[in-house]
Amino acid sequence: MHPAVRYRVSMPRPHSHLLEVEASFPGGPETVDAVLPVWTPGSYMVREFARQVQDVTAHAPDGSPLPVRRTDKRTWRVEAQGLAVTLRYRVYANELTVRTNHLDGSHAYFNGAATFLYTEATRTLEHHVAVDAPKGWRAFCALGQREDAFIARDYDELVDSPFEVGPHTPLTFSVEGVPHEVVVWGDTVQEPERLCAELQRICECQARVFGGLPMPRYLILLYLTDRGRGGLEHKASTALLFPRAGLSTGRGWEDLLTLVAHEYFHLWFIKRVKPRALVPFDYAQENYTTLLWAFEGATAYYDNLFVRRAGLMSAQRYLTRLGETLTLLRATPGRRVQTLSEASLVSWVKHYRPDENSPNSAISYYLKGEIVSALLDLEIRRATRDARSLDDVVRVLWERHGDGSGVPEEGVEAAASEVAGVDLTPFFDRALRTTEDLDYSVFAHVGLEVGSRMRESISDKGGTPPRGRTGEGRPKGWLGVTTRANGTISVVQEGSPAQDAGLYVEDELVALEGWRVDGNGLLGRCEDRRPGETVRLTVFRRDRLLDIPVVLGTKPAEAAWLARVENPTDAQKAAYQAWLGAPWEDAPGQA
Template sequence: MSHAVRYRVSMPRPHSHLLEVEATFPAGPDVLDAMLPVWTPGSYLVREFARHVQELSAVSPEGTPLPVRRVDKRTWRVQAGGRAVTLRYRVYANELTVRTSHLDGTHAFFNGACVFLYTEATRDVEHHVTVDPPQGWRAFCALDEREGAFVARDYDTLVDSPFEVGPHTPLTFIAAGVPHEVVVWGDTVPDAERLCSDLQRICESQARMYGGLPVSRYLFLIYLTDKGRGGLEHQASTALLFPRAGLSSSRGWEDLLTLAAHEYFHLWNIKRVKPRALVPFDYSQENYTSLLWAFEGSTAYYDNLFVRRAGLMSAQRYVTRLGETLTALHSTPGRRVQTLAEASLVAWVKHYRPDEHSPNSAISYYLKGEVVSALLDLEIRRATHDVKCLDDVLRLLWQRYGDGSGVPEDGVEAAASEVAGMDLTPFFERALRTTEELDYGVFAHVGLEPCFRPRESANDKGGTPPPKGKAGEGRPKGWLGLTTKGSSTVAIVLEGSPAQEAGLYVEDDVVALDGWKVDGAGLLGRCEDRRPGETVRVTVFRRDRLLEVPVVLGQKPAEAVWLARVERPTDAQKTAFQAWLGAPWDEAPGPT
């Protein structure tokens, strides 16, 4: 008798959003505990997937009903009597994100953690999945197929292999000798040939860094929607969610490429080289590590860098985007409250559960991790006279831990110091374990210096110098220190801002400024037209009560950052810039 666990997934009524699942477990103990994960690898939040399971029953190989009861939120206990057991159940799938599952009349997408019950006793055996699609639909998955079923060597591999089922015609290309498929749902790509060509160049640039790819085939699943953006990495595939409207602009196309580059780089960085704290995955609860900054932050640093290395982004544009990242960091007061190491550790309750206070109390390990990774790269380049860089650190980690054994909590720091040929403990202490502002002096190694200015508007991402020739240029702007959502509702009140000191609250509904009707955008714009120190009267509805709140405006902070080249660069700085971005000094941004 086969020792494999076998599943059959059907979707006979797509409009119901219900996946029909059969899970057959081989003969084993008298009592079988079948469980569903509470989270999925790569997304560090307990999502309670079992809440979508319904109508579960159990039968013997002869079809005899077996006693089954639910013992906790994710576990069903079957009186198996040592026999094989088939569980039949339905899974409600109506959440279109890269971390969940979605079934409707156009397709089915599902992650294994949402759908496939497992037992600890059979976790390491083969898991086979047969998909029964509606007529005209086809199943796509990165797993190999055998005798009509997709085969995973163990449950972890199955969980890391999402399925897409639909009437799709895949795009294909070869990168580094490996076949790649691209399946798109939600709309057609305006230029499929260009998409494949650009993805190929990005994949090959990453393969060159590591000396080849760790997979025999790869699958891109792309979901084009009206809103939303995100990705989730897997062992031999990725799911990308992207707004379809973004594909019509060069910036949007660039953003899709950086998203794809990010998830593809996880082939090495987190999928095969991962924190030891995640080995093996504990699907029952949170898995804590302080290293997410290194595995997500450094991947965020490299996603732009690989688009640049693939020749799909200019050096100047790359530096602009890095300035935008610096701006996002300096626009987050939480950087002065939470350390980067802590941000990694408590992602489960902070990063993935943001609220109106999150900007004041937390920092993203993606965001600050990207900046720290850029600084670390430049620190190593400076220490080794550009002989070594962060690439060498990641290759060293791949060499030592690419077998999946896991990187110890101090492993990244140790590898970086080894490659740099010097003790980088002071750098890491400041960057990871304090809330001090980061030291940007190392940008001078490549002839750049950070410059600061007030943001021109809420849509100003920074990255560029202030526009020239504007009326009132150089005049200090009044600052309220809040953001709005919808037309007029206060969304965030920043720590230490005039709005906070005066007593404006989140969810206040803005009505007027100094007696004149305004919406949220008008409120902020008119305050910027005033001078710091002036008092304005903000009228709001708070829980249906009309209030007038006097606010003494502050000075708008200089939190927009751009990187300018130094005015008199040395030959060494020009050479270092070339080594870093593969472009001559002439392509660096202009002087301050």
């Protein structure tokens, strides 16, 4: 029998939220340092998983205790004396996210990085996991099985293979002969056949880009909750958190499809083709790369595009969603402060740890990266007269680095220039390494241009032209804050009238000119006034009542949408159809 690391995970008392874990390591060294990662691949923040580990004991093969002591936040040192070592410990599991662990009376979900202690000396050995499930429950994982255990070829594969345990009956479909399972927790999907059929179409579109699938089976773990949305990609599976109420609306259903499309694209683009800075993973500390703008941003660009290519989103709707993304970027003052390259590098302390100043000081590499990827796709199409596209760039990267060797920091830019047949350095310099506004003129290649207008309501996300309401052209008063539902200020925009007047985050808005108002009502009433007018705001600040005069500014034209250019050429119409697979007649109207 080949040496292997063996785990057994039990959950005898689900209501305690405690996973019982046994980890056995082969003999050899006098001292064994068992450690837990501080982060998990795909989620670039130090999360200190060891804080949930308790009751660690160590034992020799005959069951006798071995001395064990904690030497730092993530390490347990065992005086092994050359013997095989078995560690027994508990993991508190009561945090339902795609990155952490959750155990209760309905199911168990656990991630490798948050659960399995490992040693650097045995990291490359096979890792076996047996699951003792409560009666009526079954374990689901993308790993292959041998006898009563799931088998990972090494610790990295184990970390990349989350487990779901519960009384579930999976939904199934197949893509190019590869079986896919969907395991749902939290509610039932009302149209399971439709969901499987539409996911199948999206997955098939992606497989065609890369010439097939890179795994023997795929598992989708879908957690339907009261709030929250997100996903975490893995080498043969994904875990998704999604609001259950969203599945009852057309927009919510569409959003679920784009979420799955995003994580599925990661099968190739980050799980196999990855930044060289992540090879191998260092689980003890941050792993820095400037390439997250590409691996997450391009994936964000493709998630909507593949839903469109699968025929599940109209071209008009696709352009509306892209316009919403343009609007969100315009509404983020941090785009003038942080470059896209830096946003990738410091995701560890910025993207996953937002605060009230984040909109003023940072930009999301998902958000801006999506737009830069769209512009890059169009730049390549323009340079090659639509003979090539961003698809060719990701294929080149797949062919050269799909073995996991890693893409060098300059590799994405080099591949894009190679495919385009021109030096794209000026494009990348501006898009990645400056805080200049992006150049949207390349949309003209597909007969489109970007229009601008003021937002028409608090819920206006942009993406569509103005509705032509009476008074739309009149300048509107602008305060420059974002409020919570309870009326407290959550963000004060840099350079806004609110900041100049001395309004602070956490101020509780009470009244405007002596009349009670909530957050949404305040913003609407400010817009009814003209720029330059002074209004008196009453707020509670740390329980003290204050009157603060504010000189209103002019509401900015943040909302963006994509519209046809005037008098498009036949070449522009053909390029539009090549890009979105829809006839020019379906393009949105002129600005």
